[in-house]
Amino acid sequence: MKIRVRIKTVNLRNIEFLIEEAFTGIVRNGLMAFASISTIALSLAVLGAFVLAMMGANHFTTEQIDRFEIAVFTVPGAAKAKADALADSIRKIEGIKDVSILDRDEEYAKFKRERPDFESAGLLGNPLPYALRVRIVKADQLTMLSTKIRALADVDHVNVGQETYKRVVALANAIRAISFAGVIILLITTAFIISNAIRLTLYARRREIRIMQLVGATNHTIRTPLVIEGIVFGSAGALVAWILLRLGGGYVVHSAQRITPMFGSFSSGLSGAGLAFWLLLAGAVIGAIGSLVSIRRFLKD
Amino acid sequence: MFRDFGFIKPHNIVHPEIPKHQHLSPSRFASVGVLGYNCPREKSVMIYVKDVSVEYANGVRALKDTSVTISKGEFVFVVGSTGSGKSTLLKLLYRDMLPTAGTVIVDGENVTAMKPSAVPFLRRKLGVVYQDFKLLPQKNVWENLAFALRVIGTKPKEVHKRIGEVLELVGLTHRCDSFPNQLSGGEQQRAAIARALINNPTVLIADEPTGNLDPTTSWDIVQLLEQINIRGTTVLCATHDSQIVDGMKKRVIQLEAGEVIRDENKGAYQNSES
Known part of the structure; x- marks a missing residue:
């Protein structure tokens, strides 16, 4: 002690x-x-x-990975209102960060600059559909969200660059x-x-x-x-x-x-x-x- | 009545034949002489080594059933050739090693039965002086002494006072700022003795303190040890120096091959009968 x-x-x-x-x-x-x-x-x-x-x-x-976007194209000839409605529908899907509609005329001008041969082929008017750029919250939901978008009305084509994304x-x-x-x-x-x-x-x-x-x-x-x-x-x-x-x-x-x-x-x-x-x-x-x-x-x- | 220390516990001695109110601490037990050993000069016992053997792992036996009793206030030389067991005997006292068998009691404390955590407190009661001085090389003389005091929690004011006294006693006041490598052998040994004395030890153990010194300085150191002894400290000094032992005429314990072969009051380095 x-x-x-x-x-x-x-x-x-x-x-x-x-x-x-x-x-x-x-x-x-x-x-x-x-x-x-x-x-x-x-x-x-x-x-x-x-x-x-x-x-x-x-x-x-x-x-x-986060930079991966989903490109959504409307059916050919779809009006601007349909593109807007599609954008709204996409925004409502959970996991979507934002949706922007690309300027169709601007895209066509760009396209013409890149491919002048199409102009000479005698195309009349702007043949491009409306294109929507969709950014998502989580990159690993890319495939799942692209499937949901593909199922919406007026969607002609969805491009996700799946192979590049996987790599x-x-x-x-x-x-x-x-x-x-x-x-x-x-x-x-x-x-x-x-x-x-x-x-x-x-x-x-x-x-x-x-x-x-x-x-x-x-x-x-x-x-x-x-x-x-x-x-x-x-x-x-x-x-x-x-x-x-x-x-x-x-x-x-x-x-x-x-x-x-x-x-x-x-x-x-x-x-x-x-x-x-x-x-x-x-x-x-x-x-x-x-x-x-x-x-x-x-x-x- | 009790011829064996085996029953002694370090902090409490209880025996059925002694009424409870008379139970005593080991040191008081020794001082009143009730232990029954053959107490030299009727003084209380400071060091009691009983039937101690030390055997190293390689089979070498440094001590063989050695028994030594040293009373309070004695000055004792332990002599013997190299390997006779002198240093081993001293190491047992400050618990630098444990015996293979036997009992060692120092100032009433059973060193052999002591818990390792109690060893530092035993060492604070003893002053030990070594042949190689063992001063802390990174500290000057003053700091070497202060360290020994501060480790036991002495107040800084008390540290200053005590160091001043001890340095004066060993005659080293003027070198207090010097580091060990700036001192001569004699000065280093004085510093080591000062450190050994700093805690007012009851026993001063010196293991060949003059081994590295010239004859004149050796004599000064032994004179200093005698002064310390006169002040009441028990001094145990292992040495090879025959001139010093012969000149001092103190008690001499001679060891040979781990056994005490001579224990003589006012003895000489060599056996007077041989």
């Missing part, structure tokens, strides 16, 4: 001392701190770059699966590299840990500053990784956009602050767990 009371008193009084010990340790073991922080920074930067690239790829493919969806699914597996593997590898870096830092200080034990420091007194150190190393590494990713990521996306304008919309969808938050969280958690696990080995009496 007497010992229990003593431990409690030490805990409360020593918080300041333990934090002080952690920062003194970091400053006095500068080289090891640098080695740890740079290893953590590079590991997190590689992990972060991979996650961002995968998020970007997912975002990009999802966006491409893009398959590609998106493959990217998702690969990125998920990749992130898991890279996460395990990063955790392993970081905990090894921390273990090496502690190994270099094993003599110090031993002396602490011999002067009567409890495991708690030895462990706490070292865990704080691990959190500081992890967070500092995350901060460096964030800077690397912001600078490097911006450059890569900018270059890609210059080469292929299609990548104009390439973005992970994660803000700078969001990225910093997740990196700091990952760094701090991996740092704390890495330290805790590594210290256990040195504290075995």
Whole structure:
């Protein structure tokens, strides 16, 4: 009972001392701190770059899928009123984002510009039916909605680009699966590299840990500053990784956009602050767990 | 009446023949002399090692049924050749290792039966001085001493006061800002002794404290240990240094192949009869 009371008193009084010990340790073991922080920074930067690239790829493919539209053509000779009525009917279907009727004359002018031979064939008037551009909410409902539209009155033809759509969806699914597996593997590898870096830092200080034990420091007194150190190393590494990713990521996306304008919309969808938050969280958690696990080995009496 | 310490529990001694209101703490039990062992010089016992054996995994026996009793306030040299078991005996006292068999009691606490979580609190009652000093290399002298105090929750004001006193005692006040690698061997050992004394230990254990020092510095260090002993601290010093042992004329326990072969008051390094 007497010992229990003593431990409690030490805990409360020593918080300041333990934090002080952690920062003194970091400053006095500068080289090891640098080695740890740079290893953590590079590991997190590689992990972060991979996650961002995968998020970007997912975002990009999802966006491409969302761009799929359904083209609906009225029966030849249908009047504008019928096209309007058809548009209204389509809008009522659940899952439709919006419907627009293309300007028939404008489309014909465009067609004539592209195929001047039709003009020479002596066609009279505008032979084109009304065309409706239908955008949907969920890309995976494309087939189902096109079937419903096809069943409506005055619909002559519905074009969904089914084959292209299927290929893009398959590609998106493959990217998702690969990125998920990749992130898991890279996460395990990063955790392993970081905990090894921390273990090496502690190994270099094993003599110090031993002396602490011999002067009567409890495991708690030895462990706490070292865990704080691990959190500081992890967070500092995350901060460096964030800077690397912001600078490097911006450059890569900018270059890609210059080469292929299609990548104009390439973005992970994660803000700078969001990225910093997740990196700091990952760094701090991996740092704390890495330290805790590594210290256990040195504290075995 | 009770010739064996086996029945002693670390924090509570209860025996059916003693009325409950007379149950005593181990240290008081020892001081009133009711344990029945052959207590030297009628003083209370500080260190009691009974039938201790230490056998390593490779089969080497470092200690063989060794028994040693050291009273409060004694100055004892433990001598013997390399591998005789001196360091092993000392390590048992601050629970750096456990014996294969036997009992070790230090200042009334059964070290062998102690829970691992209680070991740091035992070590705070002891001061240990090593041949290689074992100072924290990243801390200066002042910080090395402060660390030993802060880990036990001493208030900063008390830390300043205590360090000042101890540094003065070991004559190292002027080097308090120096790091271990900036000190001479003798100064490092003084710093290590200062750290060992910082918590007012009841026992000072010195494992070859002069092993890395020249004869003059060694003599200074042993003089310092004697001063500490005069102040009432029990001192146990393992050494190879025959000049020091012969010059000090203190109690000498000689170990050979893990056994006590000589225990002599005011002894010399070599057996006087040989």
